Amino acid sequence: MTIDVAVFGAGRIGRIHAANLARQPGVRLKYVVDVNREAAAALAEQHGAQVADVDGAMGDASIGATVICSSTDTHADLILASAAQKKHVFCEKPVDLTLERARACADAVAQAGVVCMIGFQRRFDPTFSALKARVEAGEIGDPEMLIVTSRDPGAPPVEYIRHSGGIFKDMLIHDFDIFRWMLDDEADTLHATGSVLSDPAIAEAGDIDSTAVTIRTKRGRLCQINTARRAAYGYDQRFELLGSAGMLQAGNVRPTEVTAYSKTAVSSDVPEAFFLERYRAAYALEIAHFFDAVNHGKPVRTTVADGMKALELAEAATLSWRENRVVRLGENAA
């Protein structure tokens, strides 16, 4: 049996998901939807698919699943439409920039009984998931402290930042998800601070480019996250988890294993350039996981609820940073 799929968004992440799903046995890319018709046509042609508009794709009863890679402000509508049409949904993060709309999505997919998976691809990274498996196997005893380093090679255009929801929702959302996944615990209090160190225009846009977040969990565990929009040496994605019986680190991935000895240094490659390269395997594995869940009725590893929890942390961090104070999670939940 073959599932026909519609991909929404023919940008770089859409192209990656399209190529990966085209390699899944039992999956056929039928439609590519994008307001940029040229981009849609190019991607469709590459995989023997057709161009459609939203209504056309959503209205086609043969489409069993949607893959949403369009801009963030369209996510919620497309999830709701998919649910209404009883189509399974894979949606890039974030679900939405507001918790209300994210909750509406969660309700809709639950009622429709469709699979809805959020694209926290890091949970599928071979290094990260191997580490998680070892934690679960008890290798380091009780997890106690998580240190997350998450730095981009360079800041996006200020215009992008202006509509991004702020660095905590745009960039740390992944790190907040890693925090919850790795510690298997929820935040009790959170403190966030930050600075603009790379480009004053980011401050003018009301955002920051460097952050330092500390979370204390309900069980008293500690998590520190440091992020920067710009690391001169590239994309830096590491974390380490200290447990009562040992420690596990997830290191960067290098393009090659060449080591060079010169007069002055012993050197190896800088990390993979950016997320498309670093998480290449993770993107392939998450799409396989999604269709495996769809085909065999298995639970997905990254749910809408996970997306909402990460968003809550991003909101708490934004508040903590703005008011320069410790925030208790749920303190505004009256």
Add this chain to the structure above:
Amino acid sequence: MTIDVAVFGAGRIGRIHAANLARQPGVRLKYVVDVNREAAAALAEQHGAQVADVDGAMGDASIGATVICSSTDTHADLILASAAQKKHVFCEKPVDLTLERARACADAVAQAGVVCMIGFQRRFDPTFSALKARVEAGEIGDPEMLIVTSRDPGAPPVEYIRHSGGIFKDMLIHDFDIFRWMLDDEADTLHATGSVLSDPAIAEAGDIDSTAVTIRTKRGRLCQINTARRAAYGYDQRFELLGSAGMLQAGNVRPTEVTAYSKTAVSSDVPEAFFLERYRAAYALEIAHFFDAVNHGKPVRTTVADGMKALELAEAATLSWRENRVVRLGENAA
């Protein structure tokens, strides 16, 4: 324009090449040929191809290229048949276990004017080819000394060893090719010695399981190769090239970048399990390279001549080991 391809051999390496070529744009897998009809049928079905026998596949004028992954003793016949039918050929190493037949193949493909590429996949490994490019860019000055470490996780069945042509033709053939490629030079003299250290049955089969080879090139450069059929920690594929201005090392590839700190050690993964995993990317890249050469009339990186040169070195090494003496390359060439 699409090239129709016949794959000979549906074993593990045939399956890898079939999957990789099925992903090439402009390439269609038409036939799978194997004396094991079940294996052929399974592989053909997976890629929407048909099962054929040798004559059927070779006799079909629409087949533009053959990919030969069958047992070594069939290589030369299939190359000759491909050349006779003006089909381009990708053939797994070695061309043949004898230099005479390899030479006949070289002549045939030259006369037929078809592309013929030998599967020395290591030349396409991202780490190895990046290192080579840096050597060519002059990073380490003149190459002077090459140290090659090449160890398998475990010996093949003795029955396999008995028909393998001996460890130098079966296993070191790749290392001899690396030697020629990395130093861009030819052997002048060669010394080989070895032992049976893992399994006495290998000695009974007339072979050894551990070797130490030293080559001095025409330009006075030195190369040492050490190989073992059995490394307890897995597949070990490293080399280092000392030059007048520095040194470059090619290290092993790990499945993940997890580092673990326990009471007693800081540890990371053992290398990728065996050649199918270690050279996964190389296999994909060499097939892409082959079809690129076929489609655009470009030269291939690994020719029949390369295959013959590696075979000459393997023969010299076998002689050196048997007679426990230094062998001059071409000393028997009357």
Add this chain to the structure above:
Amino acid sequence: MTIDVAVFGAGRIGRIHAANLARQPGVRLKYVVDVNREAAAALAEQHGAQVADVDGAMGDASIGATVICSSTDTHADLILASAAQKKHVFCEKPVDLTLERARACADAVAQAGVVCMIGFQRRFDPTFSALKARVEAGEIGDPEMLIVTSRDPGAPPVEYIRHSGGIFKDMLIHDFDIFRWMLDDEADTLHATGSVLSDPAIAEAGDIDSTAVTIRTKRGRLCQINTARRAAYGYDQRFELLGSAGMLQAGNVRPTEVTAYSKTAVSSDVPEAFFLERYRAAYALEIAHFFDAVNHGKPVRTTVADGMKALELAEAATLSWRENRVVRLGENAA
């Protein structure tokens, strides 16, 4: 010309300083002072020195310098006595557990015109000081973010903790000094949190064993410090400094450079066991630095003022942790 020295405290750190100063040209260990006369006698004998009491040592005009390695509560008195006798002083950290007494010491040594150096030995560690020199040479541009990891192999006895002044004054005092030294900047605001994760008795003693501290400097730079009293794999002393043009990391030091490949892992040594081993070279270098400053009238790298600044940060961290809020440095300074 030879300087005669009196060492106060014949415990493990006193023994290290005694051995190191005995190797300095132009320095002679004359007295060892310790309430434990046996320990004093043993150490004195080893270096051809004599046992004295405080008055005897302080009253001997031939003593040019004192080295204070006794318990924390004696530091201030011994500094004041040394200053009164115009003796140069090397004193282990901390100056005192209170800022008032530390200030009195600062005033006394300034008035006496004697050299007074505080034993922040980490500033003399070859790795740390090489890193600092590279930062100063501009290698990573402007420093922006400092991440400090500081974990002990195991908690001291609870009885010790009870009189230690708390984890921030006892353990993080070093990390606060590293922060000031590495960023060459002062704290503006500080947030600290923590937990008891290893031993409930520590909570009963009113302290914590795991901390997460975030400092934002006056120039907007960020620093995160994570500490634990107990790391199963040993003594973990690392930091990394992200700058506008690159990043520098200070890694752990291993006892040997042995790497082991087993069936399951590639492993190397855990870090040097504890501070006495890890900072062996630093202890030797700081004593050499002290006598070099004394002999040649050079400034010392770690002053009483540095000790006071570190203490201020420890007090702010204690307050932040106790009240679970962000603390502004100097907020209580009327």
Add this chain to the structure above:
Amino acid sequence: MTIDVAVFGAGRIGRIHAANLARQPGVRLKYVVDVNREAAAALAEQHGAQVADVDGAMGDASIGATVICSSTDTHADLILASAAQKKHVFCEKPVDLTLERARACADAVAQAGVVCMIGFQRRFDPTFSALKARVEAGEIGDPEMLIVTSRDPGAPPVEYIRHSGGIFKDMLIHDFDIFRWMLDDEADTLHATGSVLSDPAIAEAGDIDSTAVTIRTKRGRLCQINTARRAAYGYDQRFELLGSAGMLQAGNVRPTEVTAYSKTAVSSDVPEAFFLERYRAAYALEIAHFFDAVNHGKPVRTTVADGMKALELAEAATLSWRENRVVRLGENAA
């Protein structure tokens, strides 16, 4: 009880041994002997010793041990004189450039019943000796293959090379000792080849600057040694030992543990500059071992017999290289 010691040779290695033995409890440096009186005087003064000539030092019955660091051609005479005077001897490698004289030394010290230790300091290197201990503990099963990399940062003056006995006696003598120590086995056959790749003047002096040696032991184990007089990146001292159950590597030692991330590379320090730095700890440990053997009647780890065995291998290698053939150890022993 204190042993009075005479050091012969006030060059760089003499100065190192003098400083190390001055730190041994129960050891007193009494005489420094050197044809260069100024050098002798400077070293003597630094340690409160006196200058003497050979006869004066050897004739003083209070001298319990000699430490021979003078030029190679004086070693045998000084060992013989020490034995005649019943003084224990520590002598730098090699014992002599000829086996005959080395044998005479061995006989003399045996008859005199004095301790005679040869300065193969690598056996005392913390990394190497830890590795050896792990091999002996069975960690890698039966040792099977040893790969030794031994490269100097630069060639010595040609004038030195001319009188050095050739690269195999001058440089590889250490590697031959490592081979015997690590495999705990003796050579059966040996093959050596080499080239002049750095400086034609070395060829004119009748020597080579790059070598590749292969040894097959009596038990069938294999060893490959590669050496170069000039490595652009510094002093390279590594080896690895493959065993039936795993592998152990001894890596280089770095001056610091700083890692730098730049736009183009992740880099760490090049290895310690040369043998004086790399083997600093080893030199201290071997002198302590010598006096421990002297004081407590323990056997020494590196005997004259070891020195002779290494010399035999160097002679066999020289012969193999000159005649370009495999040499059987002892083939000339009539």
